Amino acid sequence: MKAVSADHISLSYGGKQVLHDLSLEISLEEFFIIIGPNGAGKSTLLKALTATEKIDSGSISLFGRPQSDYSRRELARLAALVPQGLDTNFPFRVADTVLMGRSPHLGLLGMEQEEDYRIARQAMQATETAELAHRTLDQLSGGERQRVIIARAICQQPSILFLDEPTASLDLAHQIRIMDLLENLRRERKITICMISHDINLAAMYADRLLLMKSGRVVAFGKPDQVLKEKLLEESYGCRLLIDENPVSGTRRVMPLPAKFTVDKGR
């Protein structure tokens, strides 16, 4: 059984086709990362997989069952989405925000039981947000807020976690903390991870497999070494790149080259 399998899916917004006949499979407990240039359709793909957007054709299955067979609530107990940023116009407290993750598990009137509080507390401990519990969302830094959104997603107790650029706009230490957190979640809680990243080097170090997208199509799909090839990446991103090996992790390392150096590149 696969965690996700998408078969020839297409999707268009207002006449413009964003996903073209795209297929992919994500295995159970895999760390799966989607990369690609801006406008490649990465976020749209994530919305399609989480049923936030309806696909025009093709089919999507989650854990061996067609996506359309699930109700919204069933889906929410299985798959959690960490979107880019959270609206903070209304100052909810961190603890209450995390507790919202219990929504798909509660009855009609939404009264939490002891068990729900326990799960929320655990989710905060796992994400190191317990000390922020009494603060409100508008008092947090970018990295703290990102961890709170992830805590809420964990509180949903999903089998798969979808994340849209969780490390964007974070400094180096916070980027690594978030990625290590996801790696831990996968190892300890057996949660499948599917995320979008703009940082190819982070992706290379953490991903089991990468999906490289451009213009709504799959360019390459496989282990990081198979995807992170100079020609493929240069064509997809439209710039010259330096690719070598990271001496510590042994994974590929990708650097964009400014125009003033590319004359010497010998091509």
Next chain:
Amino acid sequence: MEQPFTRIGKRLTAISLLLGLLLAAAMLLGTAMGSSSRNPLDVIDLLRSLGQPDTTQFTIFWKIRLPRVLLAAMAGATLSLGGLVFQVLLRNPLAEPYILGISGGAAVGAISAMLLGIPFFPGVTTSAFAGSMATLAVVMLLASGGRAGGKDSLLLAGVMMNAFAGAVIMFLITMSQSSQLHHILFWLMGDLSMADASRLPLFALILPCYLVIFVLARPMNVLLTGREAASSLGVNVQKISLILLVTATLMVSVVVCLSGLVGFVGLVIPHILRLTIGPDHRLLVPASLLGGASYLVFCDLLARTLSTNGELPVGIITAMIGAPLFIFLLWRARQ
């Protein structure tokens, strides 16, 4: 470990009890005082007279004051709750039925039907509902399209629809030969004096609306953190938004038919409550209901007793309190 979560149960009981007492006090004062008795101590006389069915006070209480106070309570609760719902749906703490022009649209519908001589129920109410839904559609279209799309464009669209509705109302009134002109003008400014027992059955239309909103309080919390996030938390965003929108517009339209244009209740009450009890709608919904009811009963009491030559439209009182607060909130949001 210290308990960091907002526990609903106890706080809900405490808040309901407190605001319930406030409402009871407001209603008692509201029924005891009026143009014939301006002394708060008349409450004692009133309570004494309730045992004596033949007195004038007894008749005034049952036939005049009680229906009026009940109407004020219902109108206040509805407008306050309506404001709260629009604030969630439009994710703007300044949204309110009156400011968005929704009340104005309902008034155009109601006046058209009144001038045509259509019976009050269901004619005038249906027409008011149609008017407010149409205004809402235009406001949302204006605010979502265009590059200006943001909080201010929503408020601007509302202001313009309000001005337009005002012009249409004046046009209709000027063109008509109706003998009810004075009455309609008074009603426009927000007036509870047409309250009588015959209008109370409209409660039956509004009470289910309260229930729907109460049940949806939790999804309202989730909605506030973003549509996509809400959807992935199992909330059917489109369906719930539509239910809330229609419910809120319906109940506000009915109240406009009964009491005219009473503004700013839906801004003042939810705002004060959010500051004191936080943003959780499982508490805010019942609190806005009770708080809005108490507030309008109190404002109506002022409207009846402030002036010695006749009463004021209650809309004047609520606007005098609400408009400055709105300006203050707008100013603070810009800081």
